Amino acid sequence: MAERRHGAAPSTDSEVRHADWACDDISGQEHARVAFHDVDLTEVLDQGASFTECVFSDCRFNASTHTDAAFVNCAFTNCSFFDATFTGCKLVGSAFDRCTFGLLKVTGGDWSFVGLPGADLRRSRFVGTRMRECDLTAAKCADATLTHVDLAGALLHRTDLTRADLRGSDLSTLDPLAATLRGAVIDPDQAATVAEALGLDVRPALPPP
Incomplete structure (x- = not known):
């Protein structure tokens, strides 16, 4: 089950x-x-x-x-x-x-297939947690920490990630047009993933002329 x-x-x-x-x-x-x-x-x-x-x-x-x-x-x-x-x-x-969930703190562990639709997770902290196919639809994650989290297959439609720290997490299923990302913190590799999700063609920088 x-x-x-x-x-x-x-x-x-x-x-x-x-x-x-x-x-x-x-x-x-x-x-x-x-x-x-x-x-x-x-x-x-x-x-x-x-x-x-x-x-x-x-x-x-x-x-x-x-x-x-x-x-x-x-x-x-x-x-x-x-x-x-x-x-x-x-x-x-x-x-x-x-x-x-005010000030909830989660470190490691397996939260895969967990249902959290609409949950108010503002300022909560998830670090190194497996959250594969977790349902975060319309969840409020503003100012949350979600670092090094495995979000493969997670449902992130209408999720509010305003100012959330997402560094090191799997954002492969994130549609940047279907979530709120204003001020979210991401790393360079994630930036490329988000750019590709927006339809951009990410290539290595050209050498100077």
């Missing part, structure tokens, strides 16, 4: 409601097909926990820290991730709807 995108939320077999896990250490826990409703995960410490085909609604992940954890084919609705940190985590196939 890694390629699930925009489909119905996973079916669940059990649920956790109105739980207070704030500041808990959930490292190593394993959950599959569980529905979490109104669970407070603020400042949780998570080293290697695994959530598979789980549903999170109205949950708070603020200031939580996740390292080498997995949230595979999960659905997040109306959840908050303010100042949350994900390092080396796997979120393949997960989808986010009406979530908030």
